[in-house]
Amino acid sequence: MARITFLGAAGTVTGSKYLVEADGKKLLVDCGLFEGRRDLKQRNWEPLPVNPATIDWVLLTHAHIDHTGYLPRLLRDGFRGPIYSNAATRELCALLLPDSAHLQEEDAAYAARKGFSRHKPPLPFYTVAESQAALARFHDIPRAGSFTISPQFSVRPHDAGHILGSSWLELTITENGRQTLVVFSGDLGRYDQPILKNPESPARADFLLCESTYGDRDHPSGSVLDQLADIVSQTAKHGGAVVIPAFAVGRTQTLLYYLRQLEEEQRIPRLPMYLDSPMAINVTDLYERHHEDHSLEFSREEGQGNHDPLNVHEVHMTRSVQESKNINDVVAPCVILSASGMATGGRVMHHLARRLPDPRSAVLLVGYQAEGTGGRALLEGAKYLHIHGEEVPVRAQIHEIGQLSAHAGKSELLRWLSGFQAPPRQTFLVHGEPTALNSFRSTIQDQFRWQVAIPEHQQSVDLAL
Numbered sequence: 225m226a227r228i229t230f231l232g233a234a235g236t237v238t239g240s241k242y243l244v245e246a247d248g249k250k251l252l253v254d255c256g257l258f259e260g261r262r263d264l265k266q267r268n269w270e271p272l273p274v275n276p277a278t279i280d281w282v283l284l285t286h287a288h289i290d291h292t293g294y295l296p297r298l299l300r301d302g303f304r305g306p307i308y309s310n311a312a313t314r315e316l317c318a319l320l321l322p323d324s325a326h327l328q329e330e331d332a333a334y335a336a337r338k339g340f341s342r343h344k345p346p347l348p349f350y351t352v353a354e355s356q357a358a359l360a361r362f363h364d365i366p367r368a369g370s371f372t373i374s375p376q377f378s379v380r381p382h383d384a385g386h387i388l389g390s391s392w393l394e395l396t397i398t399e400n401g402r403q404t405l406v407v408f409s410g411d412l413g414r415y416d417q418p419i420l421k422n423p424e425s426p427a428r429a430d431f432l433l434c435e436s437t438y439g440d441r442d443h444p445s446g447s448v449l450d451q452l453a454d455i456v457s458q459t460a461k462h463g464g465a466v467v468i469p470a471f472a473v474g475r476t477q478t479l480l481y482y483l484r485q486l487e488e489e490q491r492i493p494r495l496p497m498y499l500d501s502p503m504a505i506n507v508t509d510l511y512e513r514h515h516e517d518h519s520l521e522f523s524r525e526e527g528q529g530n531h532d533p534l535n536v537h538e539v540h541m542t543r544s545v546q547e548s549k550n551i552n553d554v555v556a557p558c559v560i561l562s563a564s565g566m567a568t569g570g571r572v573m574h575h576l577a578r579r580l581p582d583p584r585s586a587v588l589l590v591g592y593q594a595e596g597t598g599g600r601a602l603l604e605g606a607k608y609l610h611i612h613g614e615e616v617p618v619r620a621q622i623h624e625i626g627q628l629s630a631h632a633g634k635s636e637l638l639r640w641l642s643g644f645q646a647p648p649r650q651t652f653l654v655h656g657e658p659t660a661l662n663s664f665r666s667t668i669q670d671q672f673r674w675q676v677a678i679p680e681h682q683q684s685v686d687l688a689l
């Protein structure tokens with residue numbers, strides 16, 4: 225009988241990994257890294273309960289590190305099969321995985337110099353070379369339509385509207401001539417937003433795994449442009465810097481799109497903006513190549529000036545460590561966008577260390593801030609932030625624009641679920657913190673009368689019809 229084991233994102237929002245077994249074959253859906261709380265990150269270093277050498281295939285919903293960042297380790301520990309994703313996800317992973325490895329190497333080297341790591345010597349979780357080895361295993365599957373993995377597994381991806389290439393998956397398991405349909409929501413995006421399309425809705429499933437990041441609340445209404453204009457122009461007026469922790473792919477493009485619009489409408493001054501990322505490829509090109517996911521129109525004709533909707537007028541892309549450090553000397557006002565998005569590590573930590581003590585400056589948080597992250601501490605009013613072994617006083621203004629989230633809010637999750645023509649036999653709520661999971665379970669039970677379970681870490685469930 226087919227079986228699923230929850231190897232991550234069970235009772236928490238990171239580490240997505242679901243092992244599906246049928247007819248002696250093993251398929252891993254998503255292969256994410258745990259992030260945030262120390263005890264969660266520690267799980268990354270513990271061996272999986274399944275030998276990676278016995279896993280036949282990996283199938284990805286989207287490129288975010290909490291869904292893909294464990295891949296280099298899976299290979300190091302013996303996985304030798306193909307990794308299936310669509311082309312946009314593969315191209316994003318080709319940016320994100322080496323970038324994540326590079327940041328880990330930089331952080332480990334920095335920790336070694338300063339002597340503050342718990343590992344002696346400090347180690348990156350994986351290296352750039354290991355991330356390249358993982359990329360060599362990627363195989364493209366179609367953006368839509370059915371794809372056969374093996375006699376046991378076939379998959380049909382649908383647009384999830386969360387980031388470029390993001391999909392929810394209909395997995396058909398065939399065993400002893402019987403078919404079982406499992407829907408994996410992956411991460412679901414928003415409705416009626418600029419750039420990305422609306423999530424498609426599923427019609428049926430025997431078993432459903434649904435993300436619950438915002439299962440207990442909706443995003444605030446109110447205009448993103450008004451808030452962003454306010455924060456940027458106020459900070460500029462005081463002569464401060466706006467530091468925005470953001471993934472270099474995804475939310476960063478949304479922010480640049482809005483900032484560009486505010487510049488055009490002269491609602492903010494034209495400021496130097498620093499996109500501090502070691503990625504060597506212009507992400508905008510990815511959006512130009514993958515039109516299937518978004519509604520942007522690019523016009524970059526010669527002699528027409530900068531008509532790139534994803535770039536502000538004065539943008540500086542920094543790749544090397546030295547360029548990144550030089551931003552410390554940039555006299556405000558300016559805007560600095562840098563990863564990681566939850567202030568858990570990476571270059572944004574240097575910018576926070578430099579700008580947080582300055583009451584004229586501002587930090588703008590734009591995505592989900594998981595438990596135990598620097599971003600969550602700032603939102604909760606921390607007076608100090610622990611950065612690179614030092615206590616950095618928080619005197620800068622802390623702002624949040626919840627509407628910029630790439631995740632569906634509660635009503636958007638319910639809108640997605642309302643597409644089902646019959647209740648799934650069993651719904652599993654994943655990818656949420658306990659409060660969100662419990663609240664969303666009650667809402668679904670009240671509204672739809674479905675069978676809803678909240679699986680525990682490493683729990684296995686038979687997919688019995």
Ligand SMILES: [Zn+2]
Binds near residue numbers: 286288386411
């Ligand atoms: Zn995601």
